[in-house]
Amino acid sequence: xxxxxxxxxxxxxxxxxxxxxxxxxxxxxxxxxxxxxxxxxxxxxxxxxxxxxxxxxxxxxxxxxxxxxxxxxxxxxxxxxxxxxxxxxxxxxxxxxxxxxxxxxxxxxxxxxxxxxxxxxxxxxxxxxxxxxxxxxxxxxxxxxxxxxxxxxxxxxxxx
Amino acid sequence: xxxxxxxxxxxxxxxxxxxxxxxxxxxxxxxxxxxxxxxxxxxxxxxxxxxxxxxxxxxxxxxxxxxxxxxxxxxxxxxxxxxxxxxxxxxxxxxxxxxxxxxxxxxxxxxxxxxxxxxxxxxxxxxxxxxxxxxxxxxxxxxxxxxxxxxxxxxxxxxxxxxxxxxxxxxxxxxxxxxxxxxxxxxxxxxxxxxxxxxxxxxxxxxxxxxxxxxxxxxxxxxxxxxxxxxxxxxxxxxxxxxxxxxxxxxxxxxxxxxxxxxxxxxxxxxxxxxxxxxxxxxxxxxxxxxxxxxxxxxxxxxxxxxxxxxxxxxxxxxxxxxxxxxxxxxxxxxxxxxxxxxxxxxxxxxxxxxxxxxxxxxxxxxxxxxxxxxxxxxxxxxxxxxxxxxxxxxxxxxxxxxxxxxxxxxxxxxxxxxxxxxxxxxxxxxxxxxxxxxxxxxxxxxxxxxxxxxxxxxxxxxxxxxxxxxxxxxxxxxxxxxxxxxxxxxxxxxxxxxxxxxxxxxxxxxxxxxxxxxxxxxxxxxxxxxxxxxxxxxxxxxxxxxxxxxxxxxxxxxxxxxxxxxxxxxxxxxxxxxxxxxxxxxxxxxxxxxxxxxxxxxxxxxxxxxxxxxxxxxxxxxxxxxxxxxxxxxxxxxxxxxxxxxxxxxxxxxxxxxxxxxxxxxxxxxxxxxxxxxxxxxxxxxxxxxxxxxxxxxxxxxxxxxxxxxxxxxxxxxxxxxxxxxxxxxxxxxxxxxxxxxxxxxxxxxxxxxxxxxx
Numbered sequence: 001x002x003x004x005x006x007x008x009x010x011x012x013x014x015x016x017x018x019x020x021x022x023x024x025x026x027x028x029x030x031x032x033x034x035x036x037x038x039x040x041x042x043x044x045x046x047x048x049x050x051x052x053x054x055x056x057x058x059x060x061x062x063x064x065x066x067x068x069x070x071x072x073x074x075x076x077x078x079x080x081x082x083x084x085x086x087x088x089x090x091x092x093x094x095x096x097x098x099x100x101x102x103x104x105x106x107x108x109x110x111x112x113x114x115x116x117x118x119x120x121x122x123x124x125x126x127x128x129x130x131x132x133x134x135x136x137x138x139x140x141x142x143x144x145x146x147x148x149x150x151x152x153x154x155x156x157x158x159x160x
Numbered sequence: 161x162x163x164x165x166x167x168x169x170x171x172x173x174x175x176x177x178x179x180x181x182x183x184x185x186x187x188x189x190x191x192x193x194x195x196x197x198x199x200x201x202x203x204x205x206x207x208x209x210x211x212x213x214x215x216x217x218x219x220x221x222x223x224x225x226x227x228x229x230x231x232x233x234x235x236x237x238x239x240x241x242x243x244x245x246x247x248x249x250x251x252x253x254x255x256x257x258x259x260x261x262x263x264x265x266x267x268x269x270x271x272x273x274x275x276x277x278x279x280x281x282x283x284x285x286x287x288x289x290x291x292x293x294x295x296x297x298x299x300x301x302x303x304x305x306x307x308x309x310x311x312x313x314x315x316x317x318x319x320x321x322x323x324x325x326x327x328x329x330x331x332x333x334x335x336x337x338x339x340x341x342x343x344x345x346x347x348x349x350x351x352x353x354x355x356x357x358x359x360x361x362x363x364x365x366x367x368x369x370x371x372x373x374x375x376x377x378x379x380x381x382x383x384x385x386x387x388x389x390x391x392x393x394x395x396x397x398x399x400x401x402x403x404x405x406x407x408x409x410x411x412x413x414x415x416x417x418x419x420x421x422x423x424x425x426x427x428x429x430x431x432x433x434x435x436x437x438x439x440x441x442x443x444x445x446x447x448x449x450x451x452x453x454x455x456x457x458x459x460x461x462x463x464x465x466x467x468x469x470x471x472x473x474x475x476x477x478x479x480x481x482x483x484x485x486x487x488x489x490x491x492x493x494x495x496x497x498x499x500x501x502x503x504x505x506x507x508x509x510x511x512x513x514x515x516x517x518x519x520x521x522x523x524x525x526x527x528x529x530x531x532x533x534x535x536x537x538x539x540x541x542x543x544x545x546x547x548x549x550x551x552x553x554x555x556x557x558x559x560x561x562x563x564x565x566x567x568x569x570x571x572x573x574x575x576x577x578x579x580x581x582x583x584x585x586x587x588x589x590x591x592x593x594x595x596x597x598x599x600x601x602x603x604x605x606x607x608x609x610x611x612x613x614x615x616x617x618x619x620x621x622x623x624x625x626x627x628x629x630x631x632x633x634x635x636x637x638x639x640x641x642x643x644x645x646x647x648x649x650x651x652x653x654x655x656x657x658x659x660x661x662x663x664x665x666x667x668x669x670x671x672x673x674x675x676x677x678x679x680x681x682x683x684x685x686x687x688x689x690x691x692x693x694x695x696x697x698x699x700x701x702x703x704x705x706x707x708x709x710x711x712x713x714x715x716x717x718x719x720x721x722x723x724x725x726x727x728x729x730x731x732x733x734x735x736x737x738x739x740x741x742x743x744x745x746x747x748x749x750x751x752x753x754x755x756x757x758x759x760x761x762x763x764x765x766x767x768x769x770x771x772x773x774x775x776x777x778x779x780x781x782x783x784x785x786x787x788x789x790x791x792x793x794x795x796x797x798x799x800x801x802x803x804x805x806x807x808x809x810x811x812x813x814x815x816x817x818x819x820x821x822x823x824x825x826x827x828x829x830x831x832x833x834x835x836x837x838x839x840x841x842x843x844x845x846x847x848x849x850x851x852x853x854x855x856x857x858x859x860x861x862x863x864x865x866x867x868x869x870x871x872x873x874x875x876x877x878x879x880x881x882x883x884x885x886x887x888x889x890x891x892x893x894x895x896x897x898x899x900x901x902x903x904x905x906x907x908x909x910x911x912x913x914x915x916x917x918x919x920x
Contacts, residue, residue: 035193036186038413040362041446045844048362076186083181090184094176097809100817101642102183103363103413109184132851135844137360137414138642140816141852 003066009034010078016065024060024068025049028075036076036106040135047134050107051075057114059133076106079113088151088158089113098147100138108134112148120156124149169722170654171872174809175661177647179411179640191366191382191409192443199368200229202431202442203274205264205281206452207256210521210837211290211303214254214263214283221280222266227273230434231281233264237430241396241422243388245314245327245488247306248524250396250426255288257305257486258523259838260451267431267440292837294483294518295460297325305486305519313395316764318492327484328492328517330499332572340475340510344466348547353903354535354886355830356458356483359528360849363413364449367424369432370439377429378405382412384420384639385679386669392422393429401671408639408669415641416821417527417879418454420681421489450842455831456528457482457494459535463503463543471551471558475510476503476571480536482525484517489526491517493766497613498532500572504540505582505611505775506562508571521837527681529818533612533883534825538904541608541887545894555891556590556607564611564775566865575769579875581801581865582609585777588861589799593779602784603794604896608887609777612880613770617763618678620688621756624653624696626704628748630724630738632659634696637669637677638689643878644810645685649693651806652871656697658721659737675756678765683876686806687772690871691757700753708740759869772867772875775801778819778884780892789912791827791893793856796885801863803875808862811877815860818881824850826886830905 002017009032016031025042028034028051037060040048044059051060052074079087089109092098099105108131115122115130122130127148128141136144182188219231234253240246251262264281268274289303296302302325306312310322318328341347367381383389386406393404412419424442431440444453459482466475480498484491495517502513548555563582564570570577586609593605623635634653638645646666654661667674677689705716708726712719712733720729727734735743741751759771781794798815805811828848832840841847866873890901899914 029193033195034186035189038190038363039192039443040364040413041844043446043843043845045446046362076184080185083185086184093184094180097174097177097813099177099180099183100644100813101361101363101414102179102188102411103190103361103642105183106186128852128855132853135360135362135849135851137362137416137821137849138817139813140818140820140858141850141855142816142858143813145852 005066005069007068008072010074018065020066022065024063024065024073027065028060034075034077038103038106047111048104048107050110050134052110052114055117057111076109088154089148092147092150096143096147096150098139098143104134104136108136108144116152116155120152122152168655168872170651170661171806174807175647175651177644178650178661179646188411189409190363190411190413191380194368194380194409196368196439198438200267200269200435200438200440201271201274202265202267202428202440203271203278204262204427204442205278207252207259207261207263209256209285209287210259211288212256212285213288214252214256215286216284217264218282219264222277225273225277225280227269228266228277229438230267230431231264231277232430232434237433239396241392241426242488243392243421244318244490244492245312245320246395247312248422248487250430258521260523261486262427265427265431267435290521290837292520292522292833294481294520297518297520298516305521317767325519326516327488327519328495330496330515332499332511332513334571334574335510337475337477337510337512341466344474345469346550347464347466348543349462349464350543350546350902351460351462352539352542354459354538355904356525357456357825357829358450358831358847359416359418359454361414361416361418364444364446365424365453366441366443367428368439368441369428371432371437373437376403376405377432378407379425379429380407380409381425382409382419383425384415384641384681386637386671387676388420388679389425390671406671410668412639412641416529417531417681420527420679423453447842450847451523451839454489454526455485455523457484457491457525457532457535459483461536461539463539465543465547467547471553471561473506473508473562476508477512478502478536478540480515482515482517482532483520483522485520485522485524487524488517489524491525494527494532496766498536500613501533501611502536503571504544505564505609506571507564507568511571513572523839529821530879530883531682533610534886537608537610537883538887538890542890545891546900556586556595559609560586570769573769577773579772579803579865579867580775581863582611582775584863585609585775585799585801588863589777589779589797592797592859592861593781593795595779602786602896603781604892605779605781606888606891606895607777607779608884608891610880610883612774612883614684614772614876615682615766616768616771617759617761618684618688618765619756619758620677620692621675622689622692622696623675624693624700624753626700626737626751628738628741628745630659630663630736632657632664634664634666634693635674636667636689636693637674638685639669639680641680643814644807645680647810648686648690648806652690652694653697656694657701659724663724683774683879686874687870687876688757690874692755694755694871695757696753696755699755700751703751704737704740707744708735711735711743772870774876774880776880776884778888780888782889782892782896784893784896784911786915789908789915791911793823795857797859797861798881799861799863800877800880801865802877803867803870804864804873805862806872806874811862812860814877815881816858819858819885820850820855822882822885823854825882826889826904826906828905828907
């Protein structure tokens with residue numbers, strides 16, 4: 001039995017008819033074609049599907065979409081639509097060489113965004129701990145940590 | 161070391177990756193992101209038994225389920241595939257050989273229907289005795305896993321032993337090892353065991369296949385070698401190349417050697433042959449990715465080394481037994497490369513290495529970053545430290561005394577080596593880790609070094625097309641697996657053509673359009689494809705100079721290209737490349753540059769001495785908690801001779817990633833099985849890989865012993881980066897605790913028990 005669910009995704013209203021068993025990840029990828037959010041394990045262990053739900057980083061593969069009526073979701077596509085106006089995290093991920101295969105990158109950037117939104121001036125330890133739910137097999141994390149610290153610095157600088 | 165004056169405009173610079181913008185904005189397309197309007201979804205029924213005869217399969221209920229389009233079993237696609245040995249059926253025929261092997265597959269309108277149909281398939285089995293341990297599997301009387309081994313086609317260099325479980329056997333002999341042992345003052349012999357592990361690419365395995373009315377099959381798959389895949393499929397199915405098309409999605413979510421060859425490809429094609437030309441997708445679950453794609457070889461390696469009192473190595477013998485699981489996959493050549501580096505990067509006059517690739521009823525093992533070297537290296541690099549301890553020598557000094565250098569003879573193959581940056585790597589790594597610094601109790605340092613071949617001979621071809629507005633397209637089958645090859649090839653093209661990187665695009669492979677490339681493996685892409693692209697760009701440049709010389713009234717030799725312009729050397733006269741093309745082709749044309757590279761080395765693939773060797777040294781500092789066995793990684797220094805770093809930041813990224821993978825390999829990663837052969841930890845909760853909290857400070861050091869034949873002197877890097885890490889850790893654990901590890905991973909529990917044993 002399908003249900004009608006109205007979500008706010010990346011600032012826009014999205015109404016979908018879905019089976020109650022569908023996860024937020026399914027809806028983002030299959031119904032809304034927002035494929036920037038990645039499916040890595042479907043069990044909340046790899047972090048590739050991380051999005052912001054009402055400002056909090058969540059594993060979208062563990063959230064049932066039918067329960068999200070009226071709630072607000074931000075995906076990687078929502079961080080910036082214009083290549084000249086990238087989010088500081090997107091900029092520093094490029095500059096610091098934090099991207100390799102890129103499959104974990106959207107989830108990591110969303111986790112890092114939630115982290116910096118809650119703790120604008122984290123220590124390296126806090127960054128490492130904060131992203132330890134996001135697995136990356138390519139980079140060894142050094143350049144990702146550098147990118148997040150640099151983005152934090154830029155965000156603090158830009159804040160009055 | 162060659163000191164190079166920085167004479168390049170783009171090469172050698174850490175420019176931003178050309179694919180980074182797409183990736184940080186979520187716009188990069190991976191296999192599972194592609195959309196097909198009439199797509200069917202495939203699911204696979206897998207064997208619950210490690211070794212069993214299939215006595216009956218009942219598909220009737222599955223076929224009757226509404227929404228099911230096709231149900232296939234082995235006899236519906238009666239083909240066998242495999243690069244080294246053609247031993248693997250597309251789906252099991254008559255018997256299954258490991259838990260997780262594909263027995264039947266369903267294509268249906270939705271994933272849910274396909275899953276339900278799978279549950280409706282009834283299979284009856286008759287259990288057969290199974291063998292899981294490679295050493296047991298080569299004993300006489302062990303259950304035979306491939307009765308028809310003698311009938312399988314195979315690579316020339318692979319020599320299966322019929323009526324045994326030995327699917328390949330290799331031997332390297334130089335000098336007289338027995339004589340060497342007789343002349344030695346001391347002879348050491350030890351056996352080491354290396355665990356099987358998993359690649360854990362964050363992107364699960366997937367493929368989409370579609371047959372068409374012309375009898376052609378197209379497959380979209382993140383495979384690291386689309387041309388090899390096409391050949392493997394053509395050989396298996398018995399069709400010429402034009403009946404197959406392999407398209408690699410723009411991006412692959414990590415490979416590490418695992419995403420080559422035939423895996424989900426075979427099942428997907430078996431289904432596509434029965435879906436009335438509709439495309440079908442198979443996306444493996446994380447559990448299936450663990451159990452039914454590929455693992456790393458578990459290996460048992462025995463090394464025997466004879467030395468003089470002063471530490472000079474006189475003879476070294478090594479026996480490698482690699483557990484390749486139910487099918488050969490790349491196991492034979494993984495073993496071969498393990499053998500090639502089987503006595504380490506040392507001047508050893510008397511050598512004997514023998515390697516065995518052994519079938520067992522484990523899941524299939526194949527290529528994983530390092531290609532057999534982490535296993536063999538753990539043995540001889542641990543033994544070197546044991547020898548140093550016995551002789552009272554510093555392990556670094558013992559290595560420096562015997563290390564390969566420019567002009568040394570390769571101990572296993574006997575070829576003369578050039579472009580050898582090993583000693584520089586040893587000295588720089590030792591300096592950076594402060595090797596001689598006194599350390600507090602429970603702290604230790606360890607070092608390990610290695611050299612690695614690339615598969616040789618192998619070829620690459622490319623086109624570089626220059627369009628009428630001066631923009632450039634690089635047409636190549638190199639696969640962007642995350643290493644940055646698109647950026648590297650753009651930099652090489654930019655350098656050769658004098659066109660800014662921003663005006664260069666690099667294709668993803670499509671065997672209909674992009675020319676041959678052996679594979680994006682073996683750390684060969686920068687060297688081989690880099691050469692092919694460089695030659696293609698040079699060919700295009702020469703054609704452009706020819707045109708420009710007419711207009712500018714000078715010889716082509718007096719021209720140079722930079723910033724999208726052709727100009728007279730030392731003069732002011734110049735014109736844009738677009739103007740040059742328009743000067744002759746007023747109605748428009750493409751300037752097409754051709755390039756290919758194939759080393760001037762005779763022999764079939766993998767049979768010859770390597771066209772280049774990579775050298776690497778890693779040094780580790782760590783601390784062991786004597787009460788709990790917990791290891792705290794303090795620092796890893798990784799010095800790697802890459803020939804020439806086309807993009808230093810990309811090289812650093814490879815090194816940092818390989819080191820952290822190596823830390824996982826050394827300290828906690830291991831796939832585990834129950835007594836019936838079922839994998840116990842096929843998920844990221846039970847098979848943990850390193851997180852950001854596990855990763856220590858990693859200091860990459862790039863050493864550049866340029867290679868005469870490499871593009872701008874470049875060699876390779878990717879694979880070497882994790883080869884030394886596990887052993888450097890094991891040696892550091894010894895340094896901290898005086899406990900010699902002969903088996904990895906050194907989990908906290910294992911080290912705790914070893915520390916406890918030592919106390920009692």
